Amino acid sequence: MSEQLDTRLNAMTVDVEDYFQVSAFEPHIRRVDWDTTPLRVQANVERILDLFAEHDVKATFFTLGWVAQRHPAMVQRIVAEGHELASHGWEHIRANTQRPAEFADDIRRTKAFLEDVGGVAVQGYRAASYSIGRDNLWALDALADAGYRYSSSIAPLRHDLYGMPEAPRFAFAAASGRLAEIPVTTLPLAGRNINCGGGGWFRLFPYAFSRWALRRINEREQQSAHFYFHPWEIDPQQPRPDGLTARTRFRHYLNLKRMQPRLQQLLVDFRWDRMDRVFADAIAAPAGLQQPAFAAGQFDGLGGSAGA
């Protein structure tokens, strides 16, 4: 404990999905084949739960309804061990490809199902591949309408597949102050926001960079960060489907073997807790957060160009 760099709490989060459900695999493993593909997610989540127990860390598990339906006991273990159960949508369909009615059905169905299986209220949502941005900000209103209290679905950075670089870097009020959006943790460097909150970036950069960046956010900016990773990232033995592009192979498989030791170091170097506790003030009173003009809730609910 004495080696911890800062006493500020950060949020640890896991996006509970299997390796073949990531957006980049969509062209290679069809949804209709999901049920005949052997699942590895439960075994990997069990390892994560053991790791968190070992380090006495509580976290938030953004879980697919599809996975919860197949592994209810895993969901119940997540809850029983004191972690927060949250929603990652039903089957990893990116929000920016859904019509408002489809999105509303998806988030309501997932919330109700997780609550039924887990026996707890579900307050948080994370869109597949951070797929809420300037073209579908109506989704934030839909989340508030469905009873969610917070979202962690916007990446305030530039990326080829997602991102809204003009979004605030820290929690802001969405849906007319009814919902807190807690964006991906980033650090501005050389004129652009760099993702320092997990995913492929954490595996790409040396660990020392990630530690430096998170420490800087905690100490200099006096803000809590949040970190995200996926069960398949600690599973170097996962099957490798044919036909992936070079870019997808690079992003998905880079440094998988280094992930678990790095993660263990991260658990030691910082203090972690569940999203709903680290950001409790923001979630309890989102109307008091900064409210960017684009999030003022004036959308017509039909999607398209609102807020662009």
Ligand SMILES: [Zn+2]
């Ligand atoms: Zn995901």
